[in-house]
Amino acid sequence: MSGVALEPSRFGEDRLAQPSDLTPQALRGLSDFFEPLLPHFARETLRSGGEVRVRPGGDGSVRALYLFHPVEREASVFTRDPAIAEEYRQHRPGVALYSDFRLVGDGFALRVYSGHMEEIDPGHRFSHPVRLAAPSEAGEIAALLRNVDGPVDERWIATATPGVEDCLAVEGPGELAGLGWVTRVEAHGRLHSLAVRPRYRRAGIGTDLFFARIEWLRRSGASSVVTEIADENVGSRAIAEAGGLRAIGRIYRTTPTPPARG
Numbered sequence: 001m002s003g004v005a006l007e008p009s010r011f012g013e014d015r016l017a018q019p020s021d022l023t024p025q026a027l028r029g030l031s032d033f034f035e036p037l038l039p040h041f042a043r044e045t046l047r048s049g050g051e052v053r054v055r056p057g058g059d060g061s062v063r064a065l066y067l068f069h070p071v072e073r074e075a076s077v078f079t080r081d082p083a084i085a086e087e088y089r090q091h092r093p094g095v096a097l098y099s100d101f102r103l104v105g106d107g108f109a110l111r112v113y114s115g116h117m118e119e120i121d122p123g124h125r126f127s128h129p130v131r132l133a134a135p136s137e138a139g140e141i142a143a144l145l146r147n148v149d150g151p152v153d154e155r156w157i158a159t160a161t162p163g164v165e166d167c168l169a170v171e172g173p174g175e176l177a178g179l180g181w182v183t184r185v186e187a188h189g190r191l192h193s194l195a196v197r198p199r200y201r202r203a204g205i206g207t208d209l210f211f212a213r214i215e216w217l218r219r220s221g222a223s224s225v226v227t228e229i230a231d232e233n234v235g236s237r238a239i240a241e242a243g244g245l246r247a248i249g250r251i252y253r254t255t256p257t258p259p260a261r262g
């Protein structure tokens with residue numbers, strides 16, 4: 001058997017989330033950056049076959065929200081308590097874990113960027129036509145993301161709710177050249193999963209996809225936007241900063257421990 005088994009007493013309070021755990025009230029105070037989006041993250045995880053666990057607090061509150069995506073082998077934990085985050089890391093050491101804490105030395109940091117719509121210049125001149133991708137293109141979208149990013153669960157793409165979670169894309173000859181996802185929950189927006197195939201890079205597609213998603217958010221009534229970008233991702237950070245977003249903090253991703261042999 002591989003991995004570190006948690007003692008039942010340390011992990012015993014943890015349980016699968018119930019609908020009453022996933023309300024904005026129950027999830028209040030768990031994240032400086034993503035709080036308004038947490039119920040959406042949890043629903044999306046469940047919809048695409050993932051696992052949502054909570055560590056209950058008192059009075060119906062939640063001390064930690066844990067989201068696990070089995071195909072990507074990635075999880076996120078939203079909690080103020082680094083000891084709880086560490087327990088979740090140990091629970092699945094072969095899974096990359098995003099949290100507010102640097103839990104292990106060999107992980108990496110991501111900057112969280114934020115901006116208000118009125119601070120972002122609406123006058124961007126587009127170099128490429130950007131269009132909305134249809135749910136029927138899930139296969140092609142997943143193929144591009146896999147090409148750039150590694151394993152992707154097609155279920156979250158195929159079941160995304162249009163108007164809440166949309167994909168904008170730039171066409172190349174006979175294939176998608178690049179795409180980026182945008183989420184809106186009430187007035188709160190998030191940009192994620194930006195990817196341009198290597199042969200189309202440095203031609204302004206990433207920048208066009210940034211501004212197209214901002215415009216999508218503006219038209220849908222969002223007033224703010226958040227996105228997280230690895231410290232080392234100079235290109236993506238350059239696009240966000242040129243677009244008017246500013247770094248407001250950091251989150252961390254652990255490097256998974258490969259399974260032990262024998």
Ligand SMILES: CC(C)(COP(=O)(O)OP(=O)(O)OC[C@H]1O[C@@H](n2cnc3c(N)ncnc32)[C@H](O)[C@@H]1OP(=O)(O)O)[C@@H](O)C(=O)NCCC(=O)NCCS
Pocket residue numbers: 148178193194195196197200201202203204205206207208228229230233234235236238239
């Ligand atoms: C990051 C990424 C989306 C950029 O796409 P792109 O279409 O090449 O971006 P753009 O052409 O619009 O670049 C705009 C500017 O960003 C900066 N930039 C982009 N890539 C860069 C790189 N690799 N190194 C340094 N600066 C870079 C440059 O200032 C560039 O302007 P320039 O080409 O005139 O010098 C693309 O490299 C990619 O898909 N990377 C892998 C996936 C990824 O990192 N996604 C983002 C996750 S947050």
